[in-house]
Amino acid sequence: MGGASVSAPGRVDTRVEMGGVTLRNPVLTASGTFGYGAEFAPFFDLRRIGGLVAKSLTLEPRSGNPPARIAETPSGMLNAIGLENVGVDAFVAEKLPALPEGVPVIASVFETEVDRYAEVCKRLTGVPRVSGLELNASCPHVKSGGIEFGQNARLLATLVRAARRASSLPLWVKLSPNVTDVAEMARVCEGEGADAVSLINTLQALDVDLATRRPVLHNVLGGLSGPAIRPVALRMVWQAARAVAIPICGIGGIVTGEDAVKFLLCGARAVQVGTANYLNPLAALEVAQGIERWAGEHGFPRLADLVGRLEASREGSS
Amino acid sequence: MTRPLRLDAPVVENRDEGGPHRRLRLRVADWPGFEPGQFVMLSPGARSEAERSDPLLPRPMAVYRAEPCDGGALVEILYKVTGRGTTLLAEARAGERVRMVGPLGRPFPAPPPERPVLLVGGGTGIASLFELAARAADAAPVRVLLGARTAADLMGRGDFEALDLEVGLATEDGSAGRRGLVTELLEEALDRQGAASVYACGPTGMMRRAAELAAAQGGSCCHVSLENTMACGFGVCLGCAVPRRPGGFALVCCDGPVFAAEAVAWAGLP
Numbered sequence: 076m077g078g079a080s081v082s083a084p085g086r087v088d089t090r091v092e093m094g095g096v097t098l099r100n101p102v103l104t105a106s107g108t109f110g111y112g113a114e115f116a117p118f119f120d121l122r123r124i125g126g127l128v129a130k131s132l133t134l135e136p137r138s139g140n141p142p143a144r145i146a147e148t149p150s151g152m153l154n155a156i157g158l159e160n161v162g163v164d165a166f167v168a169e170k171l172p173a174l175p176e177g178v179p180v181i182a183s184v185f186e187t188e189v190d191r192y193a194e195v196c197k198r199l200t201g202v203p204r205v206s207g208l209e210l211n212a213s214c215p216h217v218k219s220g221g222i223e224f225g226q227n228a229r230l231l232a233t234l235v236r237a238a239r240r241a242s243s244l245p246l247w248v249k250l251s252p253n254v255t256d257v258a259e260m261a262r263v264c265e266g267e268g269a270d271a272v273s274l275i276n277t278l279q280a281l282d283v284d285l286a287t288r289r290p291v292l293h294n295v296l297g298g299l300s301g302p303a304i305r306p307v308a309l310r311m312v313w314q315a316a317r318a319v320a321i322p323i324c325g326i327g328g329i330v331t332g333e334d335a336v337k338f339l340l341c342g343a344r345a346v347q348v349g350t351a352n353y354l355n356p357l358a359a360l361e362v363a364q365g366i367e368r369w370a371g372e373h374g375f376p377r378l379a380d381l382v383g384r385l386e387a388s389r390e391g392s393s
Numbered sequence: 394m395t396r397p398l399r400l401d402a403p404v405v406e407n408r409d410e411g412g413p414h415r416r417l418r419l420r421v422a423d424w425p426g427f428e429p430g431q432f433v434m435l436s437p438g439a440r441s442e443a444e445r446s447d448p449l450l451p452r453p454m455a456v457y458r459a460e461p462c463d464g465g466a467l468v469e470i471l472y473k474v475t476g477r478g479t480t481l482l483a484e485a486r487a488g489e490r491v492r493m494v495g496p497l498g499r500p501f502p503a504p505p506p507e508r509p510v511l512l513v514g515g516g517t518g519i520a521s522l523f524e525l526a527a528r529a530a531d532a533a534p535v536r537v538l539l540g541a542r543t544a545a546d547l548m549g550r551g552d553f554e555a556l557d558l559e560v561g562l563a564t565e566d567g568s569a570g571r572r573g574l575v576t577e578l579l580e581e582a583l584d585r586q587g588a589a590s591v592y593a594c595g596p597t598g599m600m601r602r603a604a605e606l607a608a609a610q611g612g613s614c615c616h617v618s619l620e621n622t623m624a625c626g627f628g629v630c631l632g633c634a635v636p637r638r639p640g641g642f643a644l645v646c647c648d649g650p651v652f653a654a655e656a657v658a659w660a661g662l663p
Contacts, residue, residue: 145633
């Protein structure tokens with residue numbers, strides 16, 4: 076895997092326009108894996124990545140689930156944090172000012188009812204440092220809200236419509252993989268005025284501790300993330316990209332620049348690095364550098380020319 | 394607080410210390426120094442070019458000690474091979490690189506000079522106490538109490554004995570020191586000498602008992618270093634939350650790992 080010292084071999088235009096937000100490169104950090112951003116400031120200059128999606132915000136602070144909250148699985152991990160967060164007002168008052176100017180901040184919004192989602196969106200609108208919103212319609216490990224919206228096309232339409240009315244900010248919707256037809260969900264978002272869709276959130280999952288014959292997580296169910304889910308995410312990005320014209324932000328197990336390039340080829344215009352931020356606080360920066368290096372080495376002076384350029388079949392590769 | 398680094402540190406030595414114990418020494422350029430009780434995250438799967446994603450998560454490991462070396466430091470980790478991660482880590486040979494993030498976490502508070510210091514270590518928890526023992530000896534009288542199942546499980550015993558401090562031992566099978574629990578030694582020490590600054594790291598039951606004994610001895614204070622599964626070590630995965638008193642959760646990685654014993658909600662620990 077690439078080191079932090081790699082410089083671009085050729086000039087590659089890495090800028091992307093992503094659902095109303097201009098990014099210097101296509102690498103953002105996934106919500107819930109990057110704190111509120113400042114936690115990573117000791118490790119690298121945040122302005123060197125495309126942007127960050129902050130931890131999901133609710134109207135009031137939430138304290139999250141009792142332990143155990145995480146568990147390791149083959150090439151992945153389960154989590155059921157329970158959307159612990161400081162609440163939207165503390166985010167605006169305390170967390171945003173700690174971030175350097177020049178890194179686009181996408182605020183992730185979670186709630187249990189449509190009206191409350193809309194209220195959080197409203198409170199983030201007009202805040203100078205917020206470049207866009209990402210609706211978390213897919214959290215698989217809280218008792219109510221989130222995933223119910225992401226699994227029911229009618230509910231999802233209602234939610235996106237309400238958020239669209241509540242805010243003039245660029246609106247992204249993070250989709251759940253725990254659905255039969257992700258393309259349909261993407262079309263619903265597009266139809267209700269979303270500017271982009273992000274996918275995938277974690278896969279709903281469970282593991283068992285044989286020593287105690289109990290679930291490994293206190294919450295029983297958790298969300299599976301990490302390299303284990305990458306092929307599922309690539310499949311869903313590819314399906315969604317064929318269904319909608321709005322841009323797609325690809326998420327799922329990205330660790331290296333090469334992983335990210337696969338998402339671009341499957342139709343993602345940008346990507347989010349998630350679980351890898353835990354293992355390696357420089358992961359997002361190294362993915363951005365890795366994409367640029369790969370594009371330079373393979374004759375793509377514009378990253379935009381890679382998007383959706385998956386060849387039709389193995390035989391058809393040029 | 395020291396600013397943490399992320400780097401791929403070359404292995405200088407990964408020595409068999411007998412039984413399941415290993416002593417890993419990493420050469421770390423620009424090491425910012427550390428305080429007793431701090432830890433690093435080590436990725437056993439991320440070695441040199443052959444990065445693997447399974448096991449995925451880095452392992453929190455106490456910094457045992459660090460000595461200056463060519464503008465950086467040799468950072469020493471004393472660990473026990475217990476599972477897949479540590480088994481892989483034990484395979485790391487000199488010259489290979491291991492991904493390290495650290496130093497991390499809140500350290501043990503320096504002991505006040507007016508009270509004697511009692512360090513209580515159990516099993517692998519012993520490794521968290523060595524630097525504290527080495528530094529506290531300058532400030533106050535220090536007594537180290539180490540416990541484990543057998544003599545072979547007393548990791549780092551020779552290092553503590555070389556510090557020229559009073560060292561008391563307890564093993565469950567009686568193969569070294571007292572047959573019994575290290576907390577029995579603590580109880581006797583507190584009875585004998587009165588109020589003390591107690592620092593404990595080891596199994597939850599051991600730390601809980603140490604906290605009770607210190608609380609019963611008026612004028613004592615007790616700090617414990619907790620362990621938990623964590624994915625990051627620097628406060629973003631929120632996976633290592635433990636219930637705290639009077640309410641809510643604390644993160645072992647950045648609110649701890651060292652806590653005042655009275656802030657720990659023992660019954661809720663995983």
